Amino acid sequence: MLPNLQHMSDNGNIMHLDGALPIQYLPKPPKRPRTSFTSEQLQIMQTHFIQDKNPDAQTLQRLADMTGLSRRVIQVWFQNCRARQKRNPLHDSIPPLDRYQTSWI
Amino acid sequence: MLPNLQHMSDNGNIMHLDGALPIQYLPKPPKRPRTSFTSEQLQIMQTHFIQDKNPDAQTLQRLADMTGLSRRVIQVWFQNCRARQKRNPLHDSIPPLDRYQTSWI
DNA sequence: GCCTAATGAGTAGTAATCAC
DNA sequence: GTGATTACTACTCATTAGGC
Numbered sequence: 001m002l003p004n005l006q007h008m009s010d011n012g013n014i015m016h017l018d019g020a021l022p023i024q025y026l027p028k029p030p031k032r033p034r035t036s037f038t039s040e041q042l043q044i045m046q047t048h049f050i051q052d053k054n055p056d057a058q059t060l061q062r063l064a065d066m067t068g069l070s071r072r073v074i075q076v077w078f079q080n081c082r083a084r085q086k087r088n089p090l091h092d093s094i095p096p097l098d099r100y101q102t103s104w105i
Numbered sequence: 106m107l108p109n110l111q112h113m114s115d116n117g118n119i120m121h122l123d124g125a126l127p128i129q130y131l132p133k134p135p136k137r138p139r140t141s142f143t144s145e146q147l148q149i150m151q152t153h154f155i156q157d158k159n160p161d162a163q164t165l166q167r168l169a170d171m172t173g174l175s176r177r178v179i180q181v182w183f184q185n186c187r188a189r190q191k192r193n194p195l196h197d198s199i200p201p202l203d204r205y206q207t208s209w210i
Numbered sequence: 211g212c213c214t215a216a217t218g219a220g221t222a223g224t225a226a227t228c229a230c
Numbered sequence: 231g232t233g234a235t236t237a238c239t240a241c242t243c244a245t246t247a248g249g250c
Contacts, residue, residue, distance in 0.1 A: 032215090032217080033215095034214085034215050034216070035215070035216090036215085037215095073215085073216095076215065076216065076217090077215080080215065080216085084214080
């Protein structure tokens with residue numbers, strides 16, 4: 001985390017030009033946003049994933065419109081879902097046990 | 106990554122007006138637009154390509170009207186398609202339209 | 211602590227452009 | 231026109247970081 005902070009402090013420290021800008025205040029905490037899907041959105045994506053694991057651009061857009069999510073988010077979900085399935089070939093159909101929301105197909 | 110950053114310094118950017126204007130205020134990357142064809146448009150172009158690899162101007166225009174694309178885009182596609190076929194004499198027909206799509210249309 | 215959404219490096223295919 | 235090159239889009243794979 002905070003790689004920017006890191007290497008900023010260990011260089012020559014030539015940062016006294018006009019400054020009085022102490023290092024401690026510097027970097028912005030970027031905070032990566034993370035979307036969490038509703039069960040409805042998951043339903044739509046999962047259902048589609050079964051019939052097409054690699055949707056093309058316009059299908060992606062269609063799914064985006066259906067779910068209200070951005071095309072990029074949908075795309076990333078499909079990427080992760082493919083990777084997930086590849087890593088874990090066991091459950092490619094229905095999860096065996098019914099623990100509450102295993103969010104997996 | 107960071108392709109935008111890359112070519113940002115060597116394009117227009119008439120930034121030498123008054124010196125000491127560091128590059129860090131990256132103005133704007135022009136971003137070359139790239140059309141992506143629908144399978145229908147590809148179908149039309151590919152079908153025609155088989156019977157005529159060098160369509161003349163008015164044939165190009167006719168294809169443009171059929172597909173809704175510009176004449177220039179059609180022309181470039183035929184140029185690239187000839188080059189592609191020359192480079193790769195194996196599959197002389199039908200470049201893949203979507204990488205993992207098993208069945209198209 | 212796990213699960214996983216998001217990011218980044220590396221790669222590929224190709225539309226668009228450049229040089230000729 | 232061609233051939234070479236550029237730059238945009240999308241993918242995989244590995245990794246990082248957010249939230250129950």
